[in-house]
Amino acid sequence: MKILVLNLPYRRQIVRKYACSYHANGFLYPPLELIRVCTIINEKAVKKHTIIFLDAIAEHLSYSSCRKTIHRLSPDVLITLFSVDFINEEYEFLISLKNDNPLKTVVIGYLPALYRDKYSEADAVLGNNFEAVIGKACASYECNSPSGLISGINRFKTENLPFDPDIIMKTDFSFYRENAYSELFAAGKTAFTYFSFGCPFKCTFCIKTYNFSQVYFRSTENILSELEFYWKAGIKNIRILDDNCTLNKELLLEILDFQKRKNIRFNYYGLTRIDLLDEERIELLKKLGFKNILIGIETINKETQNAYHKVLDIDPEKAMQKFRLLKNAKVEAGIFILFNPITETRNDIHKTLKFLKKLPVHFASISYITPYPGTEYFTGNSDRIEFSEPPEYFSRLKPHFNDHIRQNELLFMFSFYFLKPQNLIYLISRFIRFPRQSAIILFNSVKFLFMNDSGRHDYY
Numbered sequence: 001m002k003i004l005v006l007n008l009p010y011r012r013q014i015v016r017k018y019a020c021s022y023h024a025n026g027f028l029y030p031p032l033e034l035i036r037v038c039t040i041i042n043e044k045a046v047k048k049h050t051i052i053f054l055d056a057i058a059e060h061l062s063y064s065s066c067r068k069t070i071h072r073l074s075p076d077v078l079i080t081l082f083s084v085d086f087i088n089e090e091y092e093f094l095i096s097l098k099n100d101n102p103l104k105t106v107v108i109g110y111l112p113a114l115y116r117d118k119y120s121e122a123d124a125v126l127g128n129n130f131e132a133v134i135g136k137a138c139a140s141y142e143c144n145s146p147s148g149l150i151s152g153i154n155r156f157k158t159e160n161l162p163f164d165p166d167i168i169m170k171t172d173f174s175f176y177r178e179n180a181y182s183e184l185f186a187a188g189k190t191a192f193t194y195f196s197f198g199c200p201f202k203c204t205f206c207i208k209t210y211n212f213s214q215v216y217f218r219s220t221e222n223i224l225s226e227l228e229f230y231w232k233a234g235i236k237n238i239r240i241l242d243d244n245c246t247l248n249k250e251l252l253l254e255i256l257d258f259q260k261r262k263n264i265r266f267n268y269y270g271l272t273r274i275d276l277l278d279e280e281r282i283e284l285l286k287k288l289g290f291k292n293i294l295i296g297i298e299t300i301n302k303e304t305q306n307a308y309h310k311v312l313d314i315d316p317e318k319a320m321q322k323f324r325l326l327k328n329a330k331v332e333a334g335i336f337i338l339f340n341p342i343t344e345t346r347n348d349i350h351k352t353l354k355f356l357k358k359l360p361v362h363f364a365s366i367s368y369i370t371p372y373p374g375t376e377y378f379t380g381n382s383d384r385i386e387f388s389e390p391p392e393y394f395s396r397l398k399p400h401f402n403d404h405i406r407q408n409e410l411l412f413m414f415s416f417y418f419l420k421p422q423n424l425i426y427l428i429s430r431f432i433r434f435p436r437q438s439a440i441i442l443f444n445s446v447k448f449l450f451m452n453d454s455g456r457h458d459y460y
Helices: 032-044 063-073 087-100 110-114 130-138 146-156 220-232 249-262 279-288 302-308 316-328 346-357 376-380 405-418 421-433 435-450
Strands: 002-007 014-016 021-023 050-055 077-081 104-108 124-126 190-193 196-198 215-217 237-240 267-272 290-298 332-339 363-368 385-388 394-397
Touching: 002 032, 002 063, 032 050, 032 077, 032 130, 050 063, 063 087, 077 087, 077 146, 087 104, 104 146, 110 124, 124 130, 124 146, 130 146, 190 220, 220 249, 249 279, 279 290, 279 316, 290 302, 302 376, 316 332, 332 346, 346 363, 346 405, 363 405, 405 421, 421 435
Parallel strands: 002 050, 002 077, 077 104, 104 124, 190 237, 237 267, 267 290, 290 332, 332 363
Antiparallel strands: 014 021, 196 215, 385 394
16 A cells, blocks of 8 residues: 655645644744654554655645646555645645545644534544554554555544554654755754643643643653664754743753763754743753744733733843843744734834843744634634634634734834844844845745735735
8 A cells, every 4th residue: 555645735835733834934844743644654554555755845846746746656545734824725735636536535634623524525534643543543454455544544533542652762754855854044954853742831822732731741762762863863953843842851951961971962943931941941951052942922911911821920130031041051042922913002012122122132023813713712702703614714813903914013023123233233144154044034024024925814
């Protein structure tokens, strides 16, 4: 049986994950969830199958060229992942594939799992526990044919299978070209990995991948084994894809001890929360070799914090202390702001910029909140949202909430990067050191902000 695991094409370079999707501007992360699926099938199947991984994004395949490639490969089963932001085009493409090829299809995705009856063209739809279901189906003798595999998947997905973060020891990276992916402003080879899955926090705007209130850590043994493998393979950079890479301080200590014993050193990149950074953790980041940490502050507006269920102690003086420690540790910090036009105005953007001006931070971005169905934010603001169920899916705040979206994005970008000399100097230095990535970022930023973008659904 020939199984094609496909990262679908799109009109732009994007990153797809089960819980989120976003434009990849100057960087590209591999669809690690799909590559883990490849690894699971390869390791769990009782009969060896031909497994092909195709990343249409990384290979720059158009819809037509991807369709031709699939026709040439002639798979029996296609497994793919739908995003949460670009799903309409993805489903249209899947239907066209089904019309052209006699294949069985398995769709993984948050929205398809939420609205299963709306995606009837897919032979099987999987939700958050897709790894366990695919693993069990592949381990069954009766699932060695296309129809048998689909039948097994549809049967096992009704069982309450436990999520196992160690269903595989490590991802088999032989399935993809490592030089097709990169971290932003990082020189040399980069590996991408998870130390944990899920998130223990309960932000109202967030889609949780595996469980609404739990985080699952891989075994320390498997993590350390994977890191040693990367070191021997000549990898210099590690991008940790966890929601909160500083959540488990004990794990970071064990990794540090392991690296000292093995004389291993990486450049780490990750994401975390401001309340998961303290003096001890920042010292750990320094010793481990972290180069960059992205921090989801989201907002300094108390009403918005309450609406997000993300009430943080971000007193300017305390925040300044943490960011100074990061700067002294030579860990570059970036900040994400999530603007909520229901509770915030342009005046809040000015207040945020004033707050950021006090911090030794050279990167910050602002995004408008998206009301994803199934989240508390969506439920609590239903009267303020325009929504259409799949297959013609959209979910957005009503027009008057987004009246000034372009102006606010421009205000934030211009004020943060061009009215603060240190940030402008930082930008210029990045552009000189990484000219190719910088040219892509500059072109896409101009296009995003100043040109008509029919792909955006947060304004009209």
